[in-house]
Structures are given as structure tokens and as C-alpha cells.
Amino acid sequence: MAWLLNFILLYMVTGNQFLIWFCFICCTSIHLYSNYRAVKCLKLRTFNRTRFHLAIQQWFKQQFNDIQYSMLMSNNIDNINKIPKYLLMNQSFPHVIWVNESEPIIYKTDQPIIIMGCSLYKLPIEGQKLLPNLIQLCEKYNYILYCPNWEAVQQGNSIIPLTMYIVLFSESKPLDQLKAMLHVELIAFIVKYPFKTTLPHKVLEEIIKAKNYYEFLQSTLNLVNQLWNPFINSLQSNHDWNMDSFQFAADIWRLHRNE
Structure with missing residues (x-):
């Protein structure tokens, strides 16, 4: 049938430039749109960097909007040192369908540039100088995060990028x-949204007053640790997400503790 239609179409368009280009544009447009819809219909359950960025930024917004509203209602914004546990337990994690529908195909998101699994030699010189202290601080977490833009x-x-x-x-x-990745996205969230409109001042006081990168990293780790268990519980309550593996495009280099 397709063979017969091809011959009929070939006979119709021969010598007709307008019809040739009209058929080309129509068929190409339909083909591209069909591929676009096919990709958008996929429901991918494994996090890559973009899906995680979209999901966790939405989760942060939900969390911190509730915190801010609760503090406003209690007139106690500047006196709180920790995020209330009852607020952290109340938010569900964004659904697989919403994240997949939000994931862009053509353009990029505003996620940070992440060099995961990098070697020590790829760190900026300033980061390499801090390595002994950073290793001591971060070894129990099995990763070291270095942000050269920490003062900004x-x-x-x-900061771009x-x-x-x-x-x-x-x-x-x-x-x-x-x-x-949660740590990275938390810092990206702090950059994206003004301090006073997202979190009580006391929660961020350690970050704001950090005198060097070691103190900055320690203070952001403290905030990550407050969010970690509620984040995992929220993620596990949404059974659609795959928790066994992730597609974060990490390089294969690893730091051995005896190095």
C-alpha cells in the first residue's frame, strides 16, 4: 500500500515546485510533532540532572513557603534557629507525571553547572588548598562539594553560570x-530566591556570616542535614520514583581515603 501511494504521490508532484515544498513542509512538521509528542508521553522514573532540578526546586518552594507562612502567623521569623519538623513532614514530593511534562526538550533549564566525580586536580587552585580541611569535614558524607562562587x-x-x-x-x-545533588540544588535555590522571602533569618545566619569556605560548607551541610530525612521520606512516599539508581552523569574518578 505504501509503495502504491509513493508512486501516486511521485506522479502528482513531478514538475510542481509548490506542491513538492508544500508536501515536504507538511510531512516534516507532522513527523517532528509526532516525535515531540512521543518523547513527552514518556514517564521516566529515574532522576537525571534536569528532572531532579525541576522536582527538588519545586519541593523547596513548597517547603519554604509553608515555613515562611507559619513564621509570619506566629510573628517569630527572626528567632527560629531550626526548620520546624512538623512543617518538613507535610509536603509530598512532585509527581513523576508533572516532572516529565515540565522537562524541556528544546531549551535548557537554569540548573547549575555540576562537575560530579571530578578529580582533585580539576578543582580550582583555591579548592585544592582547602582539601585537607574539606576532606576531614566531608568524609562521612562520601562527597566533597566545592563552589568557587560561594561569596556571591x-x-x-x-551568578551565571x-x-x-x-x-x-x-x-x-x-x-x-x-x-x-540535594546540596547543590539547595545552594542554587538560595541564589535564585532572596534570603528573607524564603527562610527565617536565623536558619541562614551561619551561611550569611561564614568567614571562609570551610564555614560556608559546614553551614550549608547543617541545612542539608535538616532537610535530608524529610526529603527521603517525602520521596519514598511517592512510590513512582526509582530510588535504586540515578542518571547524574558522574565521572568514574573516586577519592580513596588513603590518598
């Missing part, structure tokens, strides 16, 4: 990579 983050300045280096230990598991 601290001041709430817009925001770059993050993640060194993974040899014992690093998929959940360690997930925590590193």
Missing part, C-alpha cells in the same frame, strides 16, 4: 550522590 552566594548575588565541583569518595553510593 553568601551575598545573595545572581553557577558552578559546582563534586569529588566522590570510593565508598560513595547512589544515595551519597543524591545527597550531593
